[in-house]
Amino acid sequence: MQAWHVHSNGEPKEVMRLAETEPPEPGPGQVRVAVRAANVNFPDALLCRGQYQIRPPLPFTPGVEICGRTEDGRRVIGTVALPHGGFADHALADEAALLPAPASLDDAQAAALHIGYQTGWFALHRRAHLQAGETLLVHAAAGGVGSAAVQLGRAAGARVIGVVGGPAKAGTARALGCDLVLDRHTDDIVAAVKDATKGRGADVVFDPVGGDAYAKSAKCVAFEGRIVVIGFTSGHIPAPALSHAMVKNYSVLGLHWGLYAAKDPAAVARCHDRLTDLADQGRIAPLVSERVALSGAADAVQRVADGTTTGRVVVMAEGAA
Structure with missing residues (x-):
């Protein structure tokens, strides 16, 4: 072979x-x-x-x-x-x-x-407890994991703001169904998120990028918001200021999906059943x-x-x- x-x-x-x-x-x-x-x-x-x-x-x-x-x-x-x-x-x-x-x-x-959608599901539902009507901010929204999070956020009834890099990726994010698409190269992410949410900020942030993306997320996360750290595709691992999280009253959550396979495989199987249902219904693809x-x-x-x-x-x- x-x-x-x-x-x-x-x-x-x-x-x-x-x-x-x-x-x-x-x-x-x-x-x-x-x-x-x-x-x-x-x-x-x-x-x-x-x-x-x-x-x-x-x-x-x-x-x-x-x-x-x-x-x-x-x-x-x-x-x-x-x-x-x-x-x-x-x-x-x-x-x-x-x-x-x-x-x-x-x-x-x-x-x-499997990996991308399971990651998105556990991040949004198990860790952040995303609710219908909340605002979800997805970094790298046109990428593999980000596109899964966009679809899962929409299936959960959230308003989705996608952050991408460049016009071509912006078109992809719009086609996925993002309610608002921001280009990290040209848009003021913090100001745009606050403007779109009437000053409240994003209730949940899905961040597989790290670095500058995380820094901007911390500036536009809502009261009692949740930032879910997925990975660091930027190559830069941020060192969050815990005093800032305390003063603004938001949570920073980590998500390593592979641990669920080792520690709670039944949860992985249940998630797969839910993802299969959503795929069969045409709500994710x-x-x-x-x-x-x-x-x-x-x-x-x-x-x-x-x-x-x-x-x-x-x-x-x-x-x-």
């Missing part, structure tokens, strides 16, 4: 190499999955760079999220068991981590449903902007790392939908 291997850490386009190799052998509790589609996530780039929380032994195959078929014929989605990731003809996964792929979604959409062949995986991971893509880029098996 073919698989992308990373033999040393660095930029994805420099360290990913496509090779012929033997199919991986499942260990205890694992299954081998024929990959139909593998969604590209920012953590794939961090894995290549050696900057992710998990550092698999070298060489490894990136591609942390897949849709595929098990050897007994089930169509499934889920996270992989590294070092045998999804940018390959076959991957390994823990049986307990696999979930049924929604029939209403094709392979590419199904591959993109993963934004797949590109479908690329396996041979294009390294370039796809690099472009996601560079922040030049919108929605999800998905690596497809030959003949997959």
Whole structure:
């Protein structure tokens, strides 16, 4: 079979190499999955760079999220068991981590449903307790995780303000249904959010960016608002002033979705059931902007790392939908 291997850490386009190799052998509790589609996530780039929380032994195959078929014929989605990731003809996964792929979604959409939408759901509902009628501010609203948060916010009945970088991404965010779209390059984010909310500010902030995005969020969060920290795609981890949170009476919440899989897997399964219902109803639909062949995986991971893509880029098996 073919698989992308990373033999040393660095930029994805420099360290990913496509090779012929033997199919991986499942260990205890694992299954081998024929990959139909593998969604590209920012953590794939961090894995290549050696900057992710998990550092698999070298060489490894990136591609942390897949849709595929098990050897007994089930169509499934889920996270992989590294070092045998999804940018390959076959991957390994823990049986307990696999979930049924929604029939209403094709392979590419199904591959993109899991991590981003689970992250959005737990952030907005489990951590921030988003309510209908509240204002949700989503940074990187045209990206993979951000686009999921926009759709989930709208499904929850929130008013959604999306922050993006550039006119092309602004168009994507509008198409997703944002009530207001702000360009971080040209708009005064703080003033615009306060103006749009008549001075109140955003009730919930979804922040996968960190750095300057977090700093601006703290200046326009509402009384008893909630800032949910998802990640730091900007490369800058902010050091929040706790005195500011105290004086303004807002909460800063962390969300590491992977911990739920380890500590409360039943919650992950319940979330998947809810996401499947929303997909079947047409209320959410993963934004797949590109479908690329396996041979294009390294370039796809690099472009996601560079922040030049919108929605999800998905690596497809030959003949997959």
